[in-house]
Amino acid sequence: MKRSFLFFLVLIFLLIILEVLSVYFIMPFPGSQLGLGESDSANTSLGRVELAYWLHRNIGWLRAVGWLLLAYPAFRVMAKPRRAWHRYVAGALVLLYGIVFYEVNQEMMADQMFKQPTNKRVVPISQNKIPLNKLVLGFTAMGQATAYPIQLIGYHHQVRDTVGGQPVMVTYCTVCRTGRVFSPIIKGQADEFRLVGMDHFNAMFEDKRTGSWWRQATGEAILGPLKGTSLSELAGQHMTLGEWAADHPNTRVLQADSAFTEEFDGMKNYERGLSKGKLTRRDSASWQPKSWVIGVEKADFSKAYDWNKLVKKRILSDVVGGEPVLLAMAPDSVSFGAWSRRVGVQTLTFHYANRRLTDQETQSVWTWRGHCVAGPMLGKRLDAIPNAYQEFWHSWRSFHPDTERDNAR
Structure with a gap:
């Protein structure tokens, strides 16, 4: 009988550990994630996520x-x-296991914590209820423009x-401050995705057809049958709804789902960097893990630019991957x-003075916005750089380990 009790204890504790490990490495528990340290790279330390994936596929x-x-x-x-x-100890441990099982599989699962809209409404700007000073991720295709407020997609993580x-998958990770728009079509067929957790503090999605895990910041499948495949990224722009609507007067706008009013209220200060959460608040100083940067990719080169410097100077000029680039505030x-x-x-050299860009x-x-409004080039427009993002410095350096820092003048 003593052996039975000891065997019971070992098994029940192993079952509890199994449930905990199934979420530990893909949720932001202490010590579970990498990505905030200077030496951390998303190209290393995949072992813990591979273990989580193996458990996810075999836990049944x-x-x-x-x-x-x-x-x-x-x-x-x-x-x-x-x-x-x-008997009492055994009963208590069974109850504990039941509680852990419920918490892990109902309360701690990412897609249970951050749910999809139950009543998605995308309306013309004339019917919009979102304040014009709210930040949005904007996207256009075939002449149709749509704005997705960060306060909303930051909670949903994907819409x-x-x-x-054109079918689109609009995504946002608040811990990395990464907004990305992808085509959900894989090998010619549209797929569905669910939020499964995070890696290097970045949201991970699982596709329905193969169960592969995809990073939100890069659109790359890192585990599963489609490992190494990347979603096609579509160009989104980050600005206030007012600025977006000024350039796209016929835009549509995603509206708040009343089923998630409390969740959206908790996100109202995030976009301005005033969140109180340790993982989502902003470092106001430059080049700290939670400092804001603008990351630019071109021809396999990447550079990061200090947001504070851009706010002060209003424009930054540089060359990335052979492309002369202008960042404008x-x-x-x-x-x-x-x-x-x-x-x-012709390659232009820009100057900002007296609130004029020439x-x-x-x-x-x-x-x-890159529009010429006076002078010999009246009516000309600068081409947008599609892969330019505002995000946290820890995120950019994790997913771009060879990035250069700002050397713009």
Whole structure:
């Protein structure tokens, strides 16, 4: 009987550990994530996530084996305990396991904590209820523009939509401050995704067809049958709804789902960097893990630019991957744009003074959106740099380990 009790104890504790480990490495528990340290890279330390994936794929039969092995010693301990207190201890541990099982599988699962809209409404700007000073991730396709407020998609983590006849997956990770728009079509077929957890503090999604796990910041499948495959990224822009609507007067706007009013209220200060959460608040100083940067990718090169410097200087000029780049700050000091400085065969050099943006070559006047409004180049528009993002410094360096820091003038 003593052996039965000891066997019961070992098995019940192993089952509890199994449940905890199934979520530990893919949720932000102490010590479970990498990505905030200077030496951390998303290209290393995949072992813990591989273990989590293996557990995720095999936990069903592992539980079943554990329950079968537990059944007999549990019966012996409960029916004929050697000590009366054995029965009470066994009962308490079974109750504890039940609580852990429920918490892990109902309360701690990422897709249970951050749910999809139950009543998704995307309306014309004329019917919009979202304040114009709210930040959005904007996307256009086939002449149709749509704005997705960060306060909403930051909670949902992903919203599926169709823009200009094109299916899109609009994603946001608040811990990395990464907004990305992807095509959900994989090998010619649209798939569905659910939020499964995080890796290097970045949201991970699981596709329905193969169960592969995908990083939100890069759109790459890191585990599963589709490992190494990448979702096609679509160009989104980060600005206030007012600035987006000024450039896209016929835009549609995602509206708040009343089923998640409390969750959206908890996100109202996030976009301005005033969140109280340790994982989502902003470092106001430069080049700290939670400092804001603008990351730019071009031709396999990547650079990060200090947000504070851009706010102060209003424009930054540089070359990334052979492309002359202009970063421009809007008058609201919240919206920004990234543009190519090439116009035809000419590369322009920009200067900002007295609240005017001009090019030195022709003295034409430009807006922060890259539109020429006066001078010899009147009517010209700078081409947008599609892969330019605002995010936390720890995120950018994790997923771009070879990135260079700002050397713009």
